[in-house]
Amino acid sequence: MGNISSTDHQPQIIVHKRSPKLTRISLSCTSGASLDSISDSSLEIYSVNEKSRYVDREEPPRDNAPPPPPSFAAYARTQDTISDAASDAYHEFLKIFPEYRLTWILDSLRRNDYRRLETTGETYVDYMGGAIYPESLVRVHTEFLTRNILGNTHSVSNSSKLSLKCANEARAAVLSFFRGSSDQYAVIFTANASGALKLVGESYPFAGGSKYVLSCDSHNSVHGIREYATHRGARVCYIPSTPSGGFEPSTAKNILLRNRPRSKDSGPCLFALTGQSNISNTKNSLSIIEYATSLGYHTLLDAAALAATSTISLSEFPVDAMAVSFYKMFGFPTGIGALIVKKSFLTQLKRPWFAGGNVDLVQVPGSIVTRSQELHEQFEDGTINYLTLPAVTDGLTFLSAYLPFLPLRLSCLMHYLVSSLSDVRHDTGTPAVRILSATPSRRLKCVGDQSDTGSIISLIFVDASGEMIPNSFVEYSASKLSLSLRTGCMCNPGGAAAMLGIQEDMKCLNEGVTRRDFERAVGNELGVVRISLGLASNFQDAWTVVRFAELIAAERTRNILWEHYLNDSGIEIGQAI
Template structure:
């Protein structure tokens, strides 16, 4: 029967009985997040965290704590230099000095330089330049140590029980929910549904939203495939799908978005339920869309959904200020670990309106078998968490949010400075043989100049571009990715699972509208006569000047005919290259 907690059955037992929720079991918090992590927590977050109770370990707690602290604590802040270790040849130190003259405010983010040393030293040890934070953030090493230490000391069990191990898991899950709500400043009335990722959270809304004849689903063209995919659920129930077009640099124009929302809003008492999905930040164009569209859509009668997967890692989101009905996030994009866990942060009133097309273990109280009777569980969030939640990883969510809260205020200022410098430097590069531009920047550049910690940027920290031959033709993205890999640079190429955004940046909206129903990417590329997609460089939590400088040095290499030709020959020789 349904969500069967393991308790003894007895004749006459009320089948609706549920074991009480564990209240008194907590987990012992590690001291690994010390000065660097917790010393700069924004006012309002730390006090709202749930209280933690000691878990009764068998070991001598005082000895364990001392050993753990000696092992895990980073060096004190005052002992860390804030200047990157610029040991490369080619004038990196000189370039850094020039950068600081242009962006002196960057030095206000010195604590992230200390973090780079304490938690991301593997970047320097490996020699890898990681610039794919939009694909996934890098995890801080201390977060892994803290979580591994907790797992090695603790006994966790399936939450669908009442054993001590299960009670500890349930307590950790409750901590994680409260930490998510606190991090996003959610007012009363919100809850958290844990999912596999942001995609699963978006699908959960799409499959359960009460679309019907006369309903509308309104979304941005510059959106992730997971947002586009909801249109399948809408059309299957007879709802209309309506797009907000993107300008050449992606995103939306606020006035046009409002016009589309007015045109397709629910009208009359019998109108179907309408849903508006807003992409908070594009993962390809770097555009940030105005969150005020959430309030506007709500005023027009829409339910509202925010895809915050790309926005949450580097921007402050307050659900008190922007009370969206539901918001989808992925934690690995925010702080790198764990993968396989996302969340739908959602109003309970909205969740109660959703109609799930099925039920599963964990979502029900009683199931008649054989028969048709199903009684859903009393806890709203449990009705949407199919099967067993990822209880071994949920404790890392609490620690990860606590970790990120200390550094999030510094990231917009830091990343905006680095992104501006990267765009300017790449735009200035010319081929050594013809003097023609090496790159074409396609994404939206930041226009707002940030001066102080806590300010929010008007764009993300994504640079989408094309590399060009001296003739002005596009260098194949697959070759650029191969050459970058050969120089230990982790970037990404392609359409980034965002066809509308890619079409806007590449000027392919008309061609996109003319696609046949059996279109394939290969056929589309053959028709256009070139590879489709962009080169994407994205910065994040651990990025510093060294990363940007190395990308620029790589680009300079691509502007040199001799070096580029040698890489081209290697590419073809490895049977990797395809001549177009």
Template sequence: MGGSLYPESLIRVHAAFLHGHTMGNTHSINPCSQVSSMCAREAREAVLSFFNASPEYTVVFTANATGALKLVGESFPFNEHSRYVLCADSHNSVHGIRRFAARRGAQVHYIDTTPHGGLDEINAKNVLVLQKPESRTLSPSLFALTAQSNISSSKNPLSLVEYASSLGYYTLLDAAALAPTSIVSLEDLPVDAMAVSFYKMFGYPTGVGALIVKKSFLEKLERPWFAGGTVDVVQVPGTIVTMSQDLHEQFEDGTINYLTLPAITDGLRFLSAYLPFLPLRLSCLMHHLTTSLSQLRHENTGSPVVRILSRLPGQVLKSFSEEADTGSIVSLIFLSPSGAMIPNSFIEYAASVRRISLRTGCVCNPGGAAAILGLQDDMQQLYPGVTLKDFEDAVGRELGVVRISLGLATTFQDVWTVLQFAAAMGKEQSRQVMWDEWLESKKPPATPSSSLDL
């Protein structure tokens, strides 16, 4: 579902910490605040250590990866000579930065995605060269790379970060989908800023993400406002503002989520113990899931039950030292015996009744969804004010995919359960039972007849 299941041990450790300590707002020096400040400092150090970041980096705590990306977008010094370059297969939070760029007169350029999502490295380099900024001073330009697609499961070559930097771009990496199951080392990846969400990595806590960012890059950003916690002195009435001496504090609006910061430190410690083995285990599960799904056939026609649209792994990992060439998600659509798409809303309902949690829709990635569904030409026909219903009416079916996500806590039992559900869709009798249940659920409740006793 896009968020990892939280381990019981992490909840127990965090509850014990809260039971034994009293914490306060970090913007003070009283004993309770000092505990919070110590935990914040430990959490920042844990994040930098986990991503193998050098002292030139710092950590800005945000509400989530979206908040981290927005911080960069709203503060980046775009001007009329700037460029914002990104891949079409990106999360909406990456697309959203284009509004900040456009408002300052910058040009926005997309790198086309392939039919299976992600990007073609040669094409990406051509776009980057074609839009190469004149200089970082006169035309500050930003390249945002999605490390791993949340719908197509494509992993993009991280070497593009260094290539873009050599051309004069500032670089931003959306690692929200990559970090939960892959080792990311900033020692080998000199990106200017990287966004993550911790609940995607180890499930708890929600409401905390981070921008892991070079201090030199932060100094280039121009915040559009100030708030509590970001300033040292504010002249009132007046116009003078002196920002906080600590760079990270200049970007942490208000009070950070200090009660949950100890869980960040413990969660990263927990994930560190499993991450070296996780790619191998997920590779085995992915291989079994995708090959089994591909073999499912309708009992009457022999036609496929599903069509996998996301990128399939190129190989099964054999050792702990290897990294998978795709993510651990499967985006697909279910097909009727005639080959027509079965509505995603029906699949989601039928799965939910059987206590299976699947996500359906475009999962906040319209570019990737359009590519793998073959709707890129339809996407070009959209107009201001268009709604999702308008789009679906024009296409003639529900939009989106069914997404199966594997992660830290996924077991073989989970995969087997989903496969049994998918297999039931290939059997006329069981599919009809589920269809009838769905239709019944859509009926409006009966209005009770009223009577008046005289």
């Protein structure tokens, strides 16, 4: 740890040409200004010693072993790298958002750990779909695997003991990251956040008289719990979405109050809260967890979208259970999520199934099953993903160093994107973009502040007459221009319906209806175009998104892209409209 004086290293701009994939169409920007020198206070240097993990795990020394890979690096303010086409716009951006300079540490991170973004020429703005893994995290994990032998945790061999130690370290790291006490909480590793949510749904003691309360603006994995609830006679109660997603706190409290548990005999009630919508960008206040708990509800937090860019403290908001996916937080590894759950709540969950690893004794033939003495083992089916759990520990350490800076950086980029996209016009002067998601109501100014929304922009492109341009055309064009974004309903049909204003159409659906049937009924493709920023996002990415929108707005370039779209996909004009 240490400090760097602002006078020691003045950040500069390196202007360089990106891959030809990004410069096939010449783009220009207006206005320019010289970069002001930084006069803010110095920033801390963060470093993570990669070698320490081997010492901690008592790795036996090897003769002539190669040295460990370079450390994560001491990240300091150095230089920013942008394309020459974006240079003038970047100067102007820094004049409007001088606080962006406080996040130079993330520019260093991008340069050291995400070099492939520059070499491949891809602009990645789908962090809500999955974060991009840092190269150093993969390097550290690969080195660890080549230096050690890991075995199935269900044994007492040396390799098994090391795997178990790594698993325990990962559980401790998860609790530390989310500020949860090991006396109060347990960590259950799952395949992803959906697996964690399913675990609660299948194990929760729904009964006649039970209520399952959730928001319309929720992921399908949260909606899916209603299948378990209704199968056991419980009632499903929805909190309606506002036109821009999320819900009104007063409405949510009224619904919770009306459906609260009346007595112990009426059946337990579960409230599932979406911390941040993956489509509408809304953040729901975690304080409503405390209110629901006071009414007698068990509480479940879907934090898959929230955890990547926001601080969550289980000591401040002690939810009964919380679901996360680590690949959405730091990109690697995929295939591991977690249910962080109160031990007192865990004892009330009953698995309808058992498998190897979560039992102590099974009577065969017969019906007697003795579950494992370890609570978390009762809910982890078979063998856990022991080979990649060490990467979870390192990934959380990695993210901890940068998370304080991330909301401020994303706040600057979000305000720039919202303003710039709103200004994109057709040749006729009419708007080309309609932003449907919630936008930040306040601008962050300090490192450590938390935003009132996420870092997502859900929008649709419209033609000069105001009609929606097919999302499939937008996604096709983006892929041809090396821009990774996402279109569709994002597995969040309630949030999408609210923003698109088709909630009444949603009510008219019949059993067996398909998405194509629904699209024909409403007259256009369902869903939105989603731009989502994350850990490695920078101004160049945001600028490229705006330039792409301008290409769609300009009739000449739009017609060229449209011709390629029809020739490649075989879609007739009007079929998708």
